[in-house]
Each structure stands twice: as C-alpha cells, then as structure tokens.
Amino acid sequence: MKLPVDKSKLIDQLIKQEDTTGSHTITIDDLGKKEFFIENEEGNSVLIKGTYHLSNLLQEAALLTNHKGNILLEHIVEEPVTRTSRVIKDYYWDKLTRSFDNEGVLNVLEDEKMQGDFLRLYVPESDVEALEFYKQKTMAYGHVKVETIPENISNEEIIALNQKPGILALAYSKEKKKSIPFVVPGGRFNEMYGWDSYFIGLGLIIDDKFELAQAMIDNLEYQIIHYGKILNANRSYYLSRSQPPFFTSFIKEFYETYSNKLQLNWLQQKLTTAISEYFNVWMTENVRLTDTQLNRYFGEGTGVPNETEPEHFDAIFKIFAKKHNIPFIEFKEKYKQNEIVDEALDKYFVHDRSMRESGHDTTNRLDDCSAHLNSVDLNSLLYKYETDIAYLIASYFNDSFSYNNNTFSSAEWLQRANKRKQLMIGYMWNEKESVFYDYNFVKKKQQPCISTTNLYPLWTNLCTEEQAESIVKKQLPNLICKGGLASTSGLEAMPKDATERQWDFPYGWAPHQMLIWQGLKNYGFETKAQELIYRWLWLIVKTAVNYNGLIPEKFDVNTCTHQVDVEYGNVGTNFKYVTDGGFGWTNASYKLGIELLEAKYLNSLNMLTDPDSIFPKST
Known part of the structure; x- marks a missing residue:
C-alpha cells in the first residue's frame, strides 16, 4: 500500500x-x-x-x-530484522561512500578535523596523472590546495606536514579517469580507516557490492604502494602509523567470492602487494619485528598524537609538570614546542602511538607499554598472513610464486607460520592457566589481562583443539555480557586512578564480535557462537527499534546501551530524522551476524526476546 x-x-x-x-x-x-x-x-x-x-x-x-x-x-x-538489513544494503553503504570526484572532494575535505585557512589534499609525487586530475577537480575551490608529498617520506617531513595537515589522496583510475570510491566508518570519521575497511568489506561482500568492495581493496593497495603501509587513516598525520593487518584476509575472501568476475592477474598483483607489506612493514627489524622474532605494534613519529583533543593528555602532563616543578600549562606548551625534553614522557607517547596503531585506542591493557609487547592479536594476524599466502600460492599459482627475484612455495610460508606458532606458544602460552597472554619482551615476562584479543588464535586457526577448548572454557565466560563480548573482563583489577577507556570493560565493538564468532565456529563451538551472535544482534536491533534506526560505533554491552560518554563519546549517534549511514563495521557485524544466525532465532530477535532467557548464563 x-x-x-x-x-x-x-x-x-x-x-x-x-x-x-x-x-x-x-x-x-x-x-x-x-x-x-x-x-x-x-x-x-x-x-x-x-x-x-x-x-x-x-x-x-x-x-x-x-x-x-x-x-x-x-x-x-x-519487521526489525528485515528492515535493518534492507536499509543497510539499500541506503547506508551509499551514505558512507566518498570519492574525490567533483563536489565529492569537498565532502571529504570539509570536516571538523580540517583546520587552517586552506583545505589540503596531498598526492604522491609519482602519481602524476592523479595530481593533474585532482588539480582540475579543485580548480574552482580557492580554499583547496593540492600539493605533492614524496615517496618514502621521512619522519622529519611528516612532522613538518603536521603544521599544515590534510587528506591523503587515494587510488585514481587512469582508464575511467576518476577517483576510486571508498567507504568511511561514519560520523566524524570521514576518511578511510585501515582495519575498519576489512570489516566494512565483509559487509559489502555479503550485500554483493562487488565494485565497492573491490574499490576498498584497490585503495588499501594504493596506500601500501605509495605511502608504504596501510595507514591508520588517509590523513597526513597518520603517515607514520599502520593498523592491524587484514589485507590477505580481505583479498582472499573477495577473490574466492568473485573468482568468476576476476582474472588471475588481479590476484597475482594483490598478493604481490601483500607480500611487500609483510616484509617492508611488519618484518622490519628493530621497528615492528623484535629480538624475539615476534612482532609488535610501533607507531613511529614523535610527540603528542595529532588526532587527540587538546585536553586528552592533561592528566599525564600534570604528572610531568609536577616532576619538573613547572606550572602545568607552561610545561604542556613547552613540551609540545620541544623546549622541554623528557625521555620518560617521550617513551610514554611512543607507547601511546603504538597503542593507536593496534586499533585499540585506547585501553588500559596497552597504556604505557604497547611498544614493549609481542601481542597475541598482532602475531595471530601475521600468522594468518603467512597461512593465507601459503594457501593462495598452493591453490592458484601451482605452488610457485615470484616476488622480488625470489620464488616462494607454499611450504616456505607454512614454515614461517609454524615458526611463529611455536614462538607464540613459547612466549605467550601460559601453561599454568592454559591461555594466551601478551608477552613483554623488555620485562621478559607475560602481561596477564583477560582480553578478547587473547582469543584471536581461534579466528586464525592457530590453536590446537585442546588449547581452543581451554581458552573457551577459561577466558571466554569472563568476557560475555548480556549484549555480547566486552573488550576486556570486568574482573580485571585496574589501578584506582586508571582512566576509563573505550576498549576496556564494559564496552563492546563489532570487530571483536565478528572475529570471535568465526573463531568459535572454526573449532566447533557452534552453540556458543550462536549465543554470542544473538546477544550482539539483539543489542543492535533493540537500539534501532527504540532509537530511530540508530546503529552506533560501540555499545556498553553490560548495561546494553549506546548512551556512553567514554573518551570520544559514541560516533554515529547524532543525526536528524535518519541515521547518516549507521556505522561501518557495526553495519557489517549485523550483516554477518544475520548470515550466521540460525533461522530458529530470527523470530525471537524480531520480538526482542531477552538473550538471558534463551541462553542462561550457566551455558
């Protein structure tokens, strides 16, 4: 009607x-x-x-x-389940899509994070055709400057750019003579983010958005080729910082879904780029590869991270101002201007930037220690890189793949993966508790914290069956809340003066849910996977039903609300009449959850049946 x-x-x-x-x-x-x-x-x-x-x-x-x-x-x-799925597919992905074509360039450049007299778009100096294209597209806008940046940009040059920050250009199609679109997380996050893009990509694949998912991969590859790494996001002040590595997972899942539409040379090119990223970003000694031969997150650069709000580090600055016997405001300004040097504070910011590279910004788990950790999550993801590369070489390239004058077989990559697994078990597996913990290679001991990231080995198939059973039995129950998985356990004894962090209890995030669902299914824990899928979807649907279709960045999964005021608040919650695209990876988690949820639970989900009545806590 x-x-x-x-x-x-x-x-x-x-x-x-x-x-x-x-x-x-x-x-x-x-x-x-x-x-x-x-x-x-x-x-x-x-x-x-x-x-x-x-x-x-x-x-x-x-x-x-x-x-x-x-x-x-x-x-x-x-019905709510059908409606939420439909509007994500038909409207929200389009709402979150950006490009540098025509007026689209202003949609990207004109946001709350762009300060100064000019809006700047930076283009790699080697991408000559793109540079000319962007200059033509912005010619009518007197407040937009298109400038070049060098390949292999130095830390000094990055620091200089911080005085005039801008957006970094993404892929340009010479054949179509247009910029390649990208999907942003939403809200104030109006640029392309690293690990968000993989999870968003899963949602796009489920909704059969072939061209848009392919565009996301093209843009990630462009970053590796021209900026040296997949960036935290395509802003100039992120040039020294990567993100959790998911590129092989993305290209593998995309190719195997759309192999009938893609040529093998497409996969060959993307696999070459992935191997390049593996060696040049993650396996560089004394940067992200440590003496243990395991990896760490390491946000390069110096000083205070540029994306933070002016008062974000005031508590830290007050401690160091007292140490130097200087008024707080004076110390803060002089430190930022390099008029005061403090090695301990410099190290704190190394850890902070490294924590931000992990994607978990911020969490007490990584505060003031991140750069000293061989973390379970990063090494699990790199194990998957190694096994993904082995699989692709064996499955599509007759077990022989050339890269940089070397020829690799799948066995060589499996050997790398097995070495990593053994090192992780040696350093990170806690025999007494039978769980994984991050390893502090400076203190030469494990750093116990009950965190969802300890369960990443389930997703990457790194565990033995016995290890998986132990992890699920001993750590998972401490992370399950009414509305899904919390990032860390509420049982953790945090320091009395610890700041509340958005990647700690009681906050739950889409990527953690998605990885652990799949990880549980990998090891046959189907009932537990169904429970966690239902809990998270119930919270999304309940919020959408009660709050005008809202799909936010994160939730308090303990009290089951989106109304949180931790750190940066909750992105995606402020809009008029209809949400501006929801939030990228939360949208994707909904699409994946609905795809994985057994049909017998759909009616309960539409009725918003309390998950505790379906899945008693004792299970």
Whole structure:
C-alpha cells in the first residue's frame, strides 16, 4: 500500500507531535502521542502507532529523494530484522561512500578535523596523472590546495606536514579517469580507516557490492604502494602509523567470492602487494619485528598524537609538570614546542602511538607499554598472513610464486607460520592457566589481562583443539555480557586512578564480535557462537527499534546501551530524522551476524526476546 506524502510537511508534523526531547528523532525517550494518522493512496486514514513504526515513517520520509512521493506501508510495518538489513544494503553503504570526484572532494575535505585557512589534499609525487586530475577537480575551490608529498617520506617531513595537515589522496583510475570510491566508518570519521575497511568489506561482500568492495581493496593497495603501509587513516598525520593487518584476509575472501568476475592477474598483483607489506612493514627489524622474532605494534613519529583533543593528555602532563616543578600549562606548551625534553614522557607517547596503531585506542591493557609487547592479536594476524599466502600460492599459482627475484612455495610460508606458532606458544602460552597472554619482551615476562584479543588464535586457526577448548572454557565466560563480548573482563583489577577507556570493560565493538564468532565456529563451538551472535544482534536491533534506526560505533554491552560518554563519546549517534549511514563495521557485524544466525532465532530477535532467557548464563 502506498502513502502519498509531502516530505517536508510530514516531517514537520511528526517532529512537532512526537519529538518531545528535541533530538529531531522519534525514540522511546519521547513522550508524544505515539500514534499518527496518514492517508493512503485511496484517501483512507491509516493509523501508524508506536515508537518503532513512527520512527520508520520519519525515516522513510527523510529518505525520499523528491519533495513529494510515495512511502510504502510495508516499509513502515516491516519487521526489525528485515528492515535493518534492507536499509543497510539499500541506503547506508551509499551514505558512507566518498570519492574525490567533483563536489565529492569537498565532502571529504570539509570536516571538523580540517583546520587552517586552506583545505589540503596531498598526492604522491609519482602519481602524476592523479595530481593533474585532482588539480582540475579543485580548480574552482580557492580554499583547496593540492600539493605533492614524496615517496618514502621521512619522519622529519611528516612532522613538518603536521603544521599544515590534510587528506591523503587515494587510488585514481587512469582508464575511467576518476577517483576510486571508498567507504568511511561514519560520523566524524570521514576518511578511510585501515582495519575498519576489512570489516566494512565483509559487509559489502555479503550485500554483493562487488565494485565497492573491490574499490576498498584497490585503495588499501594504493596506500601500501605509495605511502608504504596501510595507514591508520588517509590523513597526513597518520603517515607514520599502520593498523592491524587484514589485507590477505580481505583479498582472499573477495577473490574466492568473485573468482568468476576476476582474472588471475588481479590476484597475482594483490598478493604481490601483500607480500611487500609483510616484509617492508611488519618484518622490519628493530621497528615492528623484535629480538624475539615476534612482532609488535610501533607507531613511529614523535610527540603528542595529532588526532587527540587538546585536553586528552592533561592528566599525564600534570604528572610531568609536577616532576619538573613547572606550572602545568607552561610545561604542556613547552613540551609540545620541544623546549622541554623528557625521555620518560617521550617513551610514554611512543607507547601511546603504538597503542593507536593496534586499533585499540585506547585501553588500559596497552597504556604505557604497547611498544614493549609481542601481542597475541598482532602475531595471530601475521600468522594468518603467512597461512593465507601459503594457501593462495598452493591453490592458484601451482605452488610457485615470484616476488622480488625470489620464488616462494607454499611450504616456505607454512614454515614461517609454524615458526611463529611455536614462538607464540613459547612466549605467550601460559601453561599454568592454559591461555594466551601478551608477552613483554623488555620485562621478559607475560602481561596477564583477560582480553578478547587473547582469543584471536581461534579466528586464525592457530590453536590446537585442546588449547581452543581451554581458552573457551577459561577466558571466554569472563568476557560475555548480556549484549555480547566486552573488550576486556570486568574482573580485571585496574589501578584506582586508571582512566576509563573505550576498549576496556564494559564496552563492546563489532570487530571483536565478528572475529570471535568465526573463531568459535572454526573449532566447533557452534552453540556458543550462536549465543554470542544473538546477544550482539539483539543489542543492535533493540537500539534501532527504540532509537530511530540508530546503529552506533560501540555499545556498553553490560548495561546494553549506546548512551556512553567514554573518551570520544559514541560516533554515529547524532543525526536528524535518519541515521547518516549507521556505522561501518557495526553495519557489517549485523550483516554477518544475520548470515550466521540460525533461522530458529530470527523470530525471537524480531520480538526482542531477552538473550538471558534463551541462553542462561550457566551455558
């Protein structure tokens, strides 16, 4: 049934009647009538009733492309599971897609993080055709500058760029003469982020967004080729910092899904780039490869991370100001201007940048120690790089692959993987507790912390069956909350003065859920995987139903709310009428969860049946 509407008039009426909190949305916090009459195409009144259906009506009106149009009643009364899946596929991915074409360049450059008189777009000096393209596209914008940066940029040059930060160009298609699009996380994150892109890519693949998923891979490859690594994000001040390595997983899953559409030379090129990243980023001695022959995160550069808010490190600066017997504000400014040198504070910021490279920014687990850790998560991911490369060489290249004047067989990469596994067991496996822990190679001891990252070996198939059973039995229960997995356990004894961090208990994030679901399935823990999938999807659907279709960056999985005020708040929660694309990896986690969830749970999910009534805590 069609409901002909005047878009602006309908939105105004709904907001005036139902939005009592002034949020420009209709949620359970509003105290409106909770019912609204609207005429159908035959002139008969149709009653729309309840927060969920009224918010659907508001969203559908906002999504209309014309001033006047038809809304389908079936979309208003759509079951939550179906609706959430549909709008992600049909609307949200497009909302999160950016490019440097035409006015699209301003959509990327004009955001809250761009300061100064000019908006700057930096292009690698070797990418001559792209440079000319971007100059032409921005010629009409007097406040936009297109400038070049050198290949193999030095730390000194990166520091100099910090005085005039800008966006880094991504891939340009010479054949199509256009920039290749990319998907951003959402909200204030208006650029392409490293490990977000893999999880977003999974969602795109599930929704059969072939060209967009391929574009994401092309843009990641461009970063490796021109910037030396997959960046934290494509901003100039991230040039010294990578992200958790997922590139082989992305190309493997994409190629095996779309092998009928891709030539083998596509895979050959991407695999060559992945091997280049492996050697030149992760296996560089005294940078990210340590004397243990295991790896660490290491954010290069100096001083305070540029993306942080001005007051973010005030607590640390106050400690060091007291040490130097200098007023806090004076010490802070003089340190930033290199007028004061403090080796201990310099080391703190090395650890902080390394923590940010891990993607877990921030967590007490990595605070003031990250650069000294052979972490379980990073080494598990690199183990998967090694086994992925072995698999691809064996499966598609007749067990022989040439790279940099060397020819590799799958056996050589499996040997690398096996060596890493044995080193991880030697350094990280705790025999007494039968679990994995990060290893501090400076203190030469393990650093116990019950963290979801300790379960990464399940996802990468690194564990023995016995090790997997022990991890699932001894660590997993301490991480399970009503709304899914928390990043760390609430049982951890944090220092009394420890700052609340967004990657600690009680906060849960999409990538952790997705990795552990698959990890549990790898080892046959299907019932536990179904429980965790349901818990997380229930929290997403409950939030979308009660809060105008909202899909946020993260959740408090213990109290089951998106309304959190930790560190940077919760990205994706501020919008008018309809969410601006949800949040990238949360969208993707929903798509993957629905794909993996057994059909018998779908009705319970639509009814928002409490997960504790389906999966008692004792299980």
